[in-house]
Amino acid sequence: MTSHDVTTQTPAAGESGLQAPSPVLGGTPLAGRVAVVTGASSGIGEATAERLAELGASVALLARREDRLKDLAERITAAGGRALAVPTDVTDRDAVAAAQERVARELGTVDLVFANAGVQLISAIGDLEVADWDAQIDLNVTGVMNTVRGWVRDLEEAAAAGRSADLVVTSSIAATRVLEKFQVYSGTKAFLTQLVRVLRTELGRKGVRVASIAPGMVDTELPDHVTDPDASRLMADLLEQIDVLQSADIAETVAFVAAVPRHVNLTEITVLPTAQAI
Numbered sequence: 001m002t003s004h005d006v007t008t009q010t011p012a013a014g015e016s017g018l019q020a021p022s023p024v025l026g027g028t029p030l031a032g033r034v035a036v037v038t039g040a041s042s043g044i045g046e047a048t049a050e051r052l053a054e055l056g057a058s059v060a061l062l063a064r065r066e067d068r069l070k071d072l073a074e075r076i077t078a079a080g081g082r083a084l085a086v087p088t089d090v091t092d093r094d095a096v097a098a099a100q101e102r103v104a105r106e107l108g109t110v111d112l113v114f115a116n117a118g119v120q121l122i123s124a125i126g127d128l129e130v131a132d133w134d135a136q137i138d139l140n141v142t143g144v145m146n147t148v149r150g151w152v153r154d155l156e157e158a159a160a161a162g163r164s165a166d167l168v169v170t171s172s173i174a175a176t177r178v179l180e181k182f183q184v185y186s187g188t189k190a191f192l193t194q195l196v197r198v199l200r201t202e203l204g205r206k207g208v209r210v211a212s213i214a215p216g217m218v219d220t221e222l223p224d225h226v227t228d229p230d231a232s233r234l235m236a237d238l239l240e241q242i243d244v245l246q247s248a249d250i251a252e253t254v255a256f257v258a259a260v261p262r263h264v265n266l267t268e269i270t271v272l273p274t275a276q277a278i
């Protein structure tokens, strides 16, 4: 692996003494890569965009909150990296197509897509919260399909030119776990996990790697949108009782998936806090 510049560093101790910060990669193994990160305005997407840039990639930042994207782009640029804020609602296929054109013009052909934007809204099916069902399906399923549509040609082109090319999707352990009231969210994530399995049959042959990451509990803004008291308590208890994952842990995982040699496809990765039982 050393010939591919995937090196290790000794992680320093974290603030709590329990959570060491995540970096395991060193150097600039992603130099020359052009990445798109959706959901880059907070949480996992923000941390991943920053880490990919730190490791040498140029990064296009997609989400709706333009101010957050601009702040992140400034931070990346100030640290010597290259980033482009592209405010985009990924549920809007035309907007994603426009983003693809802008990124191609300003950063070049994309060879790393992190389709990560997602929302979790929990309710009993009998509550008929149909707006929440639609919101999750629109973003977690259609938003990812729009992202795939936007950049699959770029990925194929990059792979055909002999470059590493990656599509990485954020699924969830909810794709396979049975959690009461999580049915619609779980369904959207199960869609993604299976999507990636099947996409590999077509894209792997063309040299495009496809991966799904299924995190357990990560400390982000995701639970802020949950109004169901049982689900809120479940997540609040996990946050309080165990050393949950930080966004940086998932960022490092995505970076690692992209940094390994071209013939290696880490396809399905579950990342859990060590102490998380479910």
Ligand SMILES: NC(=O)c1ccc[n+]([C@@H]2O[C@H](COP(=O)([O-])OP(=O)(O)OC[C@H]3O[C@@H](n4cnc5c(N)ncnc54)[C@H](OP(=O)(O)O)[C@@H]3O)[C@@H](O)[C@H]2O)c1
Pocket: 038, 039, 040, 041, 042, 043, 044, 045, 062, 063, 064, 065, 066, 088, 089, 090, 091, 116, 117, 118, 119, 120, 139, 143, 170, 171, 172, 173, 214, 215, 216, 217, 218, 219, 220, 221, 222
């Ligand atoms: N946190 C966890 O424990 C956990 C566990 C498993 C899986 N996940 C998955 O991880 C992914 C990232 O979530 P997170 O935990 O980092 O939560 P988060 O901080 O709430 O991030 C969600 C991101 O999605 C973006 N987004 C929402 N609607 C969008 C739209 N229409 N178009 C473009 N971007 C949109 C948000 O930005 P804007 O509001 O600015 O658009 C935000 O950047 C999600 O797919 C989530 O399901 C999280």
